[in-house]
Amino acid sequence: MPNLHSLLRNIDGYKDEIIELQAGLTSRIALGPENNGTGEHEKAAYLQTIIEELKPDYIKEIRAPDKRARDGYRPNLVAKWKGKQPGPTIWVLSHMDIVPPGDHSLWATDPYEVKIDGDRIIGRGVEDNQHGIVSSFIGLKAILESGKRPRNNVGLVFVADEETGSKYGLEYLLKQHSNFFSSEDLIIVPDGGNKDGSMIEVAEKSLLWLKFTVIGFQCHGSTPDKGKNSLYGMAKLVVALNDLKQAFGQRDDLFNPPTSTFESTKTEPNVPNINTIPGKNIFYMDCRILPHHQPDDILVQVEKITSDVAAELGLEIQVEQVYRQDATNPTPIDAPVVKALAKAIKTIKNLNTEQIGIGGGTVAAFFRRAGIPAAVWVTTQDTAHQPNEYCLLSDLISDAKIFASVYMDELNEEGN
Ligand SMILES: [Zn+2]
CATH class of the missing domain: 3.30.70.360 (Alpha-Beta Plaits)
Structure with missing residues (x-):
């Protein structure tokens, strides 16, 4: 796979851009009204500008009415790029909102100003859920900037209100725009996982x-x-x-x-x-x-x-x-999205994956309830909601490669 390999090597060159993105996202505080914030508007506007640079075939801001939020709504962003062939879409859905930093005295640095410490990127939201936002985006960007097109349709979704129930986020999207997603699509929610990235979550409590x-x-x-x-x-x-x-x-x-x-x-x-x-x-x-x-x-x-x-x-x-x-039917462990992820993780990291159920709370349950199989996966240091939250630049790079590999699906192309 010479093409895929050179493309994946390119992703190593995106380090500065990844840090810049993380800094830009972290400084745009996205707290919901339940957490004494005004909403995700600033972060959504920033993401929209960045996404438009990649010339999506479709982009829409979906506003969920919420009187308590700034301008009376919560922003959700959906963007889609056509692949080389018609067929199902690979969606990656991340959330923009964060939880409050908590007791500031427990933080070594300003939670809203990204700090770099070796491989660590530190700041509120860098892992939960900016790791998902950044890695899914950079994986696609690397493909498009190398002059290629993904084999599959790719959709990126950035939702509001994940941390406080999703009423103004995915729940609203699925209610108002259920036609966005089909049961044939592959849905990845990069909002849970383990340290080496070998865990794919298929069920929730x-x-x-x-x-x-x-x-x-x-x-x-x-x-x-x-x-x-x-x-x-x-x-x-x-x-x-x-x-x-x-x-x-x-x-x-x-x-x-x-x-x-x-x-x-x-x-x-x-x-x-x-x-x-x-x-x-x-x-x-x-x-x-x-x-x-x-x-x-x-x-x-x-x-x-x-x-x-x-x-x-x-x-x-x-x-x-x-x-x-309430718990939903699990995503089958042989669902296309699970297989695609497992294949990409094997290609990039030479790791065998394990399918598991977790304590719940990710938005994948909304998809599963709607009959759309979804898998939760990301490589995570598991620092979400903690003071001094961090993620690893090396994980961001390898996850971006895994997303790129899923979008390209080169293995399929070769008939493997
Ligand atoms: Zn999260």
């Missing part, structure tokens, strides 16, 4: 986010018998909810981790001062449930545990569902 409001009675810190301490109730409930791990303890080694997980996460502030016993505490739980268990059964058990604690302590406790995404 159900996702269930719960909000617990514990209501007692607020009083002075010196007179606890005049009130009911909601923080004590919350603590008891957090511990009692641990029972879910045993009650729904099935194991499936396709998944990593192999069991369902039930974790208490965020708490809301209660009282501002030390000498007041709180009368209201709110906390949240993030459940990732194997397809073997029904989320409805878990909700029944949660209600039971909650009402037991409430009765024992004389508190009122409300449970609300904040978000729920």
